[in-house]
Amino acid sequence: MSIIVFAEHDKGTFKKSSFEALTYAQDLAAAKGLTVTAVVIGAADSNLNQLGNHGANKVISVKGNNLDIFSAEAFSNVMAKVAGEENASIVIVSNTYSGKSISPRVAVKLGAGIISGVISLPTDDFSVKKTAFSNKAMAFMKLKSDKKVFCLVPNSYEVKNFSFNAEIKEIAIDIESSAINTKSLNISKASGKIPLTEAEIVVSGGRGMKGPENWGMIEELASLLGAATACSKPVSDMDWRSHEEHVGQTGITIKPNVYIAIGISGAIQHLAGVSSSKVICVINKDAEAPFFKAADYGIVGDAFEVLPQLIAKAKQLNN
Amino acid sequence: MRILVCMSVVPDTTSKITFKDSNTKFNTDGVQFIINPYDELALTKALEIAESNNGTVTVINVGLADAEPSIRKALAIGANDAIRVNTEPKDALFVATQIAKIAKENNYDLILTGRESIDYNGGLICGLLGELLDIPSINVATKIELQNGKIIALRDIDGGHEELECTLPCVISAQKELCEPRIPNMRGIMSARSKPLVIVESISENDYAEYVSFELPEPKQGVRMIDAANAGELLDLLRNEKKLI
Numbered sequence: 001m002s003i004i005v006f007a008e009h010d011k012g013t014f015k016k017s018s019f020e021a022l023t024y025a026q027d028l029a030a031a032k033g034l035t036v037t038a039v040v041i042g043a044a045d046s047n048l049n050q051l052g053n054h055g056a057n058k059v060i061s062v063k064g065n066n067l068d069i070f071s072a073e074a075f076s077n078v079m080a081k082v083a084g085e086e087n088a089s090i091v092i093v094s095n096t097y098s099g100k101s102i103s104p105r106v107a108v109k110l111g112a113g114i115i116s117g118v119i120s121l122p123t124d125d126f127s128v129k130k131t132a133f134s135n136k137a138m139a140f141m142k143l144k145s146d147k148k149v150f151c152l153v154p155n156s157y158e159v160k161n162f163s164f165n166a167e168i169k170e171i172a173i174d175i176e177s178s179a180i181n182t183k184s185l186n187i188s189k190a191s192g193k194i195p196l197t198e199a200e201i202v203v204s205g206g207r208g209m210k211g212p213e214n215w216g217m218i219e220e221l222a223s224l225l226g227a228a229t230a231c232s233k234p235v236s237d238m239d240w241r242s243h244e245e246h247v248g249q250t251g252i253t254i255k256p257n258v259y260i261a262i263g264i265s266g267a268i269q270h271l272a273g274v275s276s277s278k279v280i281c282v283i284n285k286d287a288e289a290p291f292f293k294a295a296d297y298g299i300v301g302d303a304f305e306v307l308p309q310l311i312a313k314a315k316q317l318n319n
Numbered sequence: 320m321r322i323l324v325c326m327s328v329v330p331d332t333t334s335k336i337t338f339k340d341s342n343t344k345f346n347t348d349g350v351q352f353i354i355n356p357y358d359e360l361a362l363t364k365a366l367e368i369a370e371s372n373n374g375t376v377t378v379i380n381v382g383l384a385d386a387e388p389s390i391r392k393a394l395a396i397g398a399n400d401a402i403r404v405n406t407e408p409k410d411a412l413f414v415a416t417q418i419a420k421i422a423k424e425n426n427y428d429l430i431l432t433g434r435e436s437i438d439y440n441g442g443l444i445c446g447l448l449g450e451l452l453d454i455p456s457i458n459v460a461t462k463i464e465l466q467n468g469k470i471i472a473l474r475d476i477d478g479g480h481e482e483l484e485c486t487l488p489c490v491i492s493a494q495k496e497l498c499e500p501r502i503p504n505m506r507g508i509m510s511a512r513s514k515p516l517v518i519v520e521s522i523s524e525n526d527y528a529e530y531v532s533f534e535l536p537e538p539k540q541g542v543r544m545i546d547a548a549n550a551g552e553l554l555d556l557l558r559n560e561k562k563l564i
């Protein structure tokens with residue numbers, strides 16, 4: 001019996017969340033006496049051996065018609081087929097946009113129960129911790145079905161090195177074009193930027209930044225720290241920044257190692273999206289701003305005086 | 320054009336979250352319930368599409384009678400009719416199975432959900448419905464347009480978005496940006512009272528997943544303040560004390 005993991009990649013580059021999912025699967029497999037099979041869909045040849053390093057005992061690289069571009073229908077089909085062939089009882093998928101698109105379809109095909117938003121390994125009776133109430137709480141949820149699908153939240157499980165020499169097997173699965181009802185017309189990604197959902201450090205600005213023209217400082221600090229940029233809801237509502245950067249209850253939920261909030265008051269809906277960050281740093285000119293209650297480090301000061309200091313310091317540290 | 324909008328009823332976004340019965344149940348005391356914000360967007364988009372395509376919009380909720388004020392609100396916003404499947408919404412698969420049964424009986428052209436419900440945050444219903452009904456599913460869409468009988472949608476992907484074309488019938492989950500939610504007007508509120516709200520019984524289903532208990536995040540240890548005149552110290556601390564940068 002095995003655990004299969006959807007090893008998500010972007011034109012051959014595996015996502016960090018895939019390594020997290022593999023590590024998670026291997027830790028679970030060790031406890032249950034199972035093995036881990038990574039499933040790679042579409043061409044990613046050059047990097048397949050990385051998967052053994054992070055916990056795969058075996059890698060199945062699947063190629064065939066209609067597998068070069070992601071589609072929920074084709075990819076869920078492949079995952080379910082491989083799960084059958086590998087006699088898999090557990091499927092681990094990252095809680096990413098694509099992961100969430102296929103995991104429920106895979107669950108139905110396998111007759112499995114499914115839990116998303118998972119942030120811990122299961123206990124012996126397959127209870128896992130998951131996010132709930134927009135990160136204002138956590139729930140313990142138990143899966144009672146024989147087959148199980150778990151969607152692991154990125155940045156919630158640390159990547160380990162196993163250095164397994166994974167067996168790599170190539171298989172062909174052709175998906176009929178008639179079985180795919182969506183057609184990808186165009187993919188646009190901000191190039192050279194770290195996607196917010198994958199970032200380990202995030203620098204975020206709120207209405208206290210006064211206007212879009214002042215974001216140069218936020219971007220400069222972010223690029224010096226290797227961080228992604230984010231913003232509060234009013235900032236994206238006013239079109240100072242694009243909606244993809246909006247974090248919070250109605251935006252993206254993130255859990256980076258470091259979240260630096262500048263000129264953000266810390267409304268409950270904002271906190272919902274960022275409160276599980278490991279370390280929260282708040283810069284606000286108002287000592288009474290609610291965000292300080294949720295912070296690890298705080299600076300009461302004017303963003304326009306503090307940011308240049310941080311930028312200077314980051315340059316110094318980078319040298 | 321027949322459109323089905325799946326709607327969950329959730330605690331207002333400002334609610335303080337607490338639990339009772341040894342942390343096994345959500346404490347609803349003093350909590351106000353609202354239409355899940357993403358479902359309001361799904362409903363508004365459904366109405367826009369229905370209006371320009373001579374269509375109808377049905378709202379469905381899997382829930383108990385206490386959901387009815389929110390369902391009436393959806394009718395006041397403009398839905399033509401509503402269905403309530405009378406049962407406690409358990410896990411996502413259970414809810415999706417209830418909705419799929421109704422959907423099969425009615426042959427909707429388009430089914431819209433929210434990207435997730437802000438209480439249990441599953442975000443699974445859209446994909447589950449797609450597979451249960453054997454139709455395509457598009458997750459987390461910021462644009463949905465009907466063009467020549469096909470859907471053109473934008474969906475969020477990590478660090479960007481993808482434009483897709485999709486055949487009908489299909490199921491799509493709504494992300495903010497999709498539209499501005501409509502608010503009910505007086506005429507809507509008056510007419511909502513007489514619009515049909517059909518109550519159907521649930522079908523029994525395997526309960527694969529169950530909530531065991533809840534827990535609140537640990538409170539922060541307390542904030543360490545850094546002098547604004549020496550702000551750079553923040554980065555020293557992150558590097559030397561926390562080893563995170």
Ligand SMILES: Cc1cc2nc3c(=O)[nH]c(=O)nc-3n(C[C@H](O)[C@H](O)[C@H](O)COP(=O)(O)OP(=O)(O)OC[C@H]3O[C@@H](n4cnc5c(N)ncnc54)[C@H](O)[C@@H]3O)c2cc1C
Binds near residue numbers: 234266
């Ligand atoms: C249903 C609903 C959902 C919502 N969802 C979200 C969500 O997902 N995400 C979200 O962010 N919000 C959300 N909100 C909005 C939320 O309630 C707040 O209004 C919002 O987070 C405030 O954004 P802000 O902190 O940038 O602005 P403000 O509240 O205006 O705060 C600006 C802060 O900047 C400080 N400041 C001003 N000038 C300076 C300066 N020169 N230097 C340093 N600090 C300065 C001020 O002291 C203040 O604390 C939601 C609201 C509702 C009703």
Ligand SMILES: Nc1ncnc2c1ncn2[C@@H]1O[C@H](COP(=O)(O)O)[C@@H](O)[C@H]1O
Binds near residue numbers: 324379408431
């Ligand atoms: N009890 C319910 N009744 C009807 N629709 C629901 C219910 N729960 C969730 N949904 C729909 O599924 C979406 C995603 O919910 P969830 O999977 O719970 O995060 C919601 O935005 C609703 O559109």
